[in-house]
Amino acid sequence: AQSVTQLDSQVPVFEEAPVELRCNYSSSVSVYLFWYVQYPNQGLQLLLKYLSGSTLVKGINGFEAEFNKSQTSFHLRKPSVHISDTAEYFCAVRATNFGNEKLTFGTGTRLTIIP
Amino acid sequence: DTEVTQTPKHLVMGMTNKKSLKCEQHMGHRAMYWYKQKAKKPPELMFVYSYEKLSINESVPSRFSPECPNSSLLNLHLHALQPEDSALYLCASSQVPGGGTYEQYFGPGTRLTVT
Numbered sequence: 443a444q445s446v447t448q449l450d451s452q453v454p455v456f457e458e459a460p461v462e463l464r465c466n467y468s469s470s471v472s473v474y475l476f477w478y479v480q481y482p483n484q485g486l487q488l489l490l491k492y493l494s495g496s497t498l499v500k501g502i503n504g505f506e507a508e509f510n511k512s513q514t515s516f517h518l519r520k521p522s523v524h525i526s527d528t529a530e531y532f533c534a535v536r537a538t539n540f541g542n543e544k545l546t547f548g549t550g551t552r553l554t555i556i557p
Numbered sequence: 558d559t560e561v562t563q564t565p566k567h568l569v570m571g572m573t574n575k576k577s578l579k580c581e582q583h584m585g586h587r588a589m590y591w592y593k594q595k596a597k598k599p600p601e602l603m604f605v606y607s608y609e610k611l612s613i614n615e616s617v618p619s620r621f622s623p624e625c626p627n628s629s630l631l632n633l634h635l636h637a638l639q640p641e642d643s644a645l646y647l648c649a650s651s652q653v654p655g656g657g658t659y660e661q662y663f664g665p666g667t668r669l670t671v672t
Contacts, residue, residue, distance in 0.1 A: 476660060485561075485647055485663040486600070532599055543588055543613065543651070545661060547599035 444469040444535045448548035455523050456556045463518040463551045465533030473535040475516040476545070477507055480530040489531075492516060503527070528555045560584075561664035563648050569670045572638060578667045580631040580648030589631040590661060591623060592647040600647055606631060638671045645669075 447466045455461045467473065474493050478486040490501025497509040507518045516533060533548040561582045570576050580589065588607050592600035605613035606625040620642075622634040631648055645666045652659035 478663075483668075485563075485665040486649075487663070488660050491660055543590070543605050543607065544602060550597075550599055552597075 444471075444473060444537060444546045446533050446535055446546055446548035448531075448533055448551050450551050451549065452552045452554065454554045454556055457525060458522050460521050461519065461523050461527075461553065463531050463533075463553065465516045465518065465548060467514050467516065467533070467535045469514075469535060469537065472538045474538055475507075475509060476534045476536070477501065477505070477516070477518050478532045478534060478547075479503075480532065480550075482529070486532065489518070523553075523555050525555050525557060527553060529553060561648055561650055561662050563646075563664040563667050565667060566665070567668045567670075569672060570635065570638065571672055572640075574638075575634070575636045577635065578633040578646055578648075578669075580633075580664055581629055582650040582662070582664075583629055584650065584652070584662070585628075586650035586652050586662070587628060588651045588653065589625060590649040590651075591631070591633055592649065594645040594647055594666070596644075604633075635669075638669075640671050643669055643671045 445468045476491045477489040479489050480486050489505050490499050492499050492509045500506045505520050509516050531551045534545050536545050564579045590605050591603040593603055594600045602615050603617045604623045609625045620637050624632040645668050647666045648664040649661040651661045
């Protein structure tokens with residue numbers, strides 16, 4: 443089984459400042475890692491994913507994340523945030539083995555951008 | 558076209574009503590999912606269909622009845638719901654059930670209120 447920990451439930455950041463949203467995971471098998479964003483009253487949109495290869499992955503809207511296997515982390519970063527980045531951010535993992543469709547989500551981090 | 562559509566957007570129903578939620582995708586995906594999301598919580602998996610067959614039921618009460626009439630369509634039939642079933646119901650799809658590296662694409666959700 444897998445588990446995901448997002449320690450920060452809320453992160454307030456001033457506009458144009460950098461931000462890091464933390465995600466740690468636990469799994470006995472290898473996993474794929476995802477970050478999803480949910481804007482108010484909407485579904486989830488994939489920001490980026492780590493499947494294999496380079497540990498630094500770039501996503502949409504200027505976000506990037508770095509996979510650190512030794513620390514079992516997949517933190518999300520953006521160098522300069524905008525008001526439009528205000529949303530809920532979910533880190534998720536899925537085992538890589540065939541036949542496992544289940545996506546395990548963290549509890550989410552609410553990012554609030556302060557003008 | 559990477560869109561998952563859901564209807565209706567909002568639904569208010571009484572505890573004795575019968576209603577259905579509908580989800581559609583035309584991406585050729587062969588796995589489809591129902592999630593329930595309560596306010597300020599991550600999505601919780603309810604059901605998974607793989608190649609139009611129910612592959613995962615996360616011990617969901619029988620008042621929720623899923624149906625997958627074809628590879629593009631997923632329904633969730635609701636009957637005798639309780640007020641605590643009020644939530645955002647999200648549908649998702651992915652290209653290959655289980656294996657592969659394919660992320661889940663989410664619809665915008667149906668906001669359900671049970672009175």
